[in-house]
Amino acid sequence: MADSIQSLKDVVLDFDIDRAEEVARNAIDSGTDPLLAAAALTDAIRQVGDAFGKGDLFLPDLVCASEVLKKAFPIVNDAIEKKGATQESLGKVVIGTVFGDIHSIGKGMVSTLLYAAGFKVIDLGINVKGEDFLKAVKDENANVLAMSALLTTTAMEQKKVIEGLKEAGIRDRVKVVVGGSPINQEFADSIGADGYGSTAPEGVKVVKRLLGIKD
């Protein structure tokens, strides 16, 4: 089992997208505890995230490591569900790029780094309608809603979603974090967001601060 755990870590640290499913399946088939398998993957992506934060690794490394996880984790998660166990996380974050905006890179970075930090991330993708954000926040009982906008013309969508949370009576249940090129602290304050991050690593710090989690 120790070999399987190390293989899971290595497949992430080697950014080996092509072997991700095979390594995960071998680990589960050979009887590795799926919770330990999940912990190995999470530990490895955390190492990648930390190295990215220090400038030792770069964005393609981070994204390729994230791709490894996308392939390996469903296999591990299936095994966890079959076992009837649950995985611990620091909290649930619903994330997406707002309606009218199809920019995905910044949002993807935040998503990966949140995941690496130990959060459960529900990534709704790009061009996300307000009602879809609201539904995900309700259905997932999310702790944080993170929204990205890269255009001055779509930044106001973030405000619309916050207004929607208020109308739905769930604004107090979720912390709202915003980011993107045209966004700044002043704008975040003006639309009633709880936090703003100018970079992806800062976005993760803001989420942790809002949830009272120490770095």
Added chain:
Amino acid sequence: MRKGFTRKFEPLRVLSDSQVETIHKRTLEVLAEVGCKFESVRALELLKKNGCRIDLEQRLAYFPPDLVESSIRMCPSSFLVKSRDPKDNLLIGGNTLYFMSSLGARLSDIETGMVRVPTMEENNQAIFISDALDSIDLYSGYTPYFEIEGVEPVMLCSTSLAMRIRNSTKITRGTQPTDTFIWETLIAQAAGQELIGNMEAAAPLSYPEDAINAAYTYVEAGFPVYIAAGSVMGGTAPVTVAGSTISNNAELLAAIVFIQCIRPGTGIIANDCVFPMNMESGDLFFCSLGSSLHQMAFNQIWHDLYRIPTNNTGSAFPNSKKADYQSAYEKTHVAMASALSGANMIVFHGGVTAELSYNPVLAIIDDDIAMTIGKTIEGFEVSEDTMAVDIIKDVGTVPGTFLNKTHTREWWKKEYFLPKSADRLSYPEWLNSGHKGAIDKARERMEHILATHKVKPLSSDTDRELDKILNDARKYYRDKGLL
């Protein structure tokens, strides 16, 4: 008509003829096999009628190579764009280089790097200064600022255009987001001026509905169209120069087919707006070597093979937050490579802080750099007069001098360029005149421009008409719930 600069020697070539041909053929392969997404049924139907295979459900058009190549041939290699003042008309294409003003969201303090939202007065003042700068021939969309105090985001583009037309007679480019092209077209027409339209892809290989609707509106108004893809190498395009050249070419050629289907013969300016990704942050790596090489390849392909005028955006924004050494070298090396490789337009003046800000003082310093680059491509004359052999014989050896010759007095101004803001004093003179640097001198030039420059005003009827159009736009956006 604005003269711009005329390149008087062959452009620099970074590709062999066979490499150009290969890149073109592989671009055609991408357009035929991958196609391009058009988020508009109307556009897809038009492309189908003209010979494209269509997948309506996926919004995809697949382009036969013959159609692409015949569409390229429909594009004029040069065309006129008319200003409300004929002295500012542009003849775009051929060996002419024009410089386009850059832009920024906010007003930057170029010494501290701090930014703030400009007032309308500051916005108009920046346009007025650009109007006075000889090396600025036209404006990009959103120029100079794309945030102005008191202007709602959805009203920004149309308001900004109205202010450019009020404070300058130079040609300007339109924009495409949120139906703003409707109002920008009406504003330009009311002022008796042509606009350079705009159609920007969402790379990879997709055109959003706004871009398509903008193209219809601008082309139907009889305006030429500036097409751009805005790819990010390593993000929305392959990370390599050759790969991103193919994907960017495919995006732009898809737009050319579409535009020529709407109206054959429409003038096109193909913009190379492709930047490497900063792999440390995910931001764009402006003014980088990758942009520079990409633009050189782009200019060669579009100039030599397609014969379609080009614009280069790579030198629009330095990564530096200030008007400093980094800002100058980043912008200059990219713009110089663009000019030498045959760009017809270069976006250059005033932008700083990686697209976030603009400052008119920097635009004034950039005027000197643009003039130097422009003068470089104009080269020099080799004639009996300039070779000056008779004078060399006349002066002979020491103690002969050329300073007392009429030839020197007449020719030095023709071949030299004296930057207006650069410090060229001797050290003692510099000490005695207040230790002024380029920024101080640019500020003095700005004050002089503000005190002396004149812009041909709009008639009061036209001015009222622009206000009416802006009010109609406000009502339109209010009815749509966007205001």
